[in-house]
Amino acid sequence: LHLCGVKAKGASYPTGDRLAVTLDDLKSFRQAGSHCTGHPEYGWTSGVETTTGPLGQGAATSVGIAIAERWLAATYNRPDYDLFSHNVYALCSDGDMMEGLSNEAASLAGHLRLSNLCWIYDDNHITIEGPTGLTFTEDVATRFLAYGWHVERVSDANDLMLLEKAYQTFIDTHDRPTLIIVQSHIGYGAPHKHDTNKAHGEPLGAEEVRLTKQFYGWDPDADFKVPE
Known part of the structure; x- marks a missing residue:
């Protein structure tokens, strides 16, 4: 923001x-x-x-927002004059995908063919407790295909061309919601906490912050400053 x-x-x-x-x-x-x-x-x-806060809540709410947009469009749009034609995006975590709430909402979205809905799944394989492999090894893409979603994969969260292509595919898909699975690395650039739950819900620490800034080529002594 x-x-x-x-x-x-x-x-x-x-x-x-x-x-x-x-x-x-x-x-x-x-x-x-x-x-x-x-x-x-x-x-x-x-x-x-x-x-939001409880895992799955924001994802489920996005389905309600997408339904509301569909209702508003059906009620108020006129030929050649669309008052409502926006899309709904939700950024989801591994923890969100584990929750029953998000699963039920995703099933409903697929049933209603909410093509105005896109979930971006930040698939970094880490939760606050540790690696997802401890408890969560299912094929999420196949589950969403069964729900009636279109599924896109982005192999590198830092590849903007792949992300743009996936978003455009969502825009061009008019008969179902879209899940974009984005492979990422939590704490990217933090040398000692990269790909660990230590980068999930706690401060990196002063020295780790300095090292991370150095990784990005930023001034390690400048606080709360993002270079142009």
Whole structure:
């Protein structure tokens, strides 16, 4: 939200033109009063469309949002004048894919052929407890094909051309929802926590942050600064 320049709106913000998430908010991440909460909170931070936190909840909510868009389009669109034609995107984790809630919602989305819905699955094989191989070894792609989804695979999350191609395939698919499975590495660039659950839900630590900045060619002594 900060890098995208989303502007603040609503009673929870002081008056005046400001970003929904400022650098000061980022500095107070997960602290009382910050607009950069541990989990997104609808109505508190501009640009957040639904409150999430429990695994699978956001994915399931996206199905409801996609259904709502379909209803609005059917009710208010007119020939050659579409008021509602937007798509719905949800970023999902390994943990989301494990939950019964997301599975039931995905089944419904496939049944309703919600072609305006795209889930991007961040498949990094790590949860907060450790590798997914401890408890979760199923073929997610085959399961979603059985639900009636179209499935795309992106072998490298840093390959923007592959990502663009997958998104375009979603746009061109008009008879079913799309799941894009993106292979990624959690903590990419952090030399001692890369591909481990140590990069999942806790701070990297000052020295690891310095080493990570060096990996990216950033100034290791500059805090809360993203180079152009």
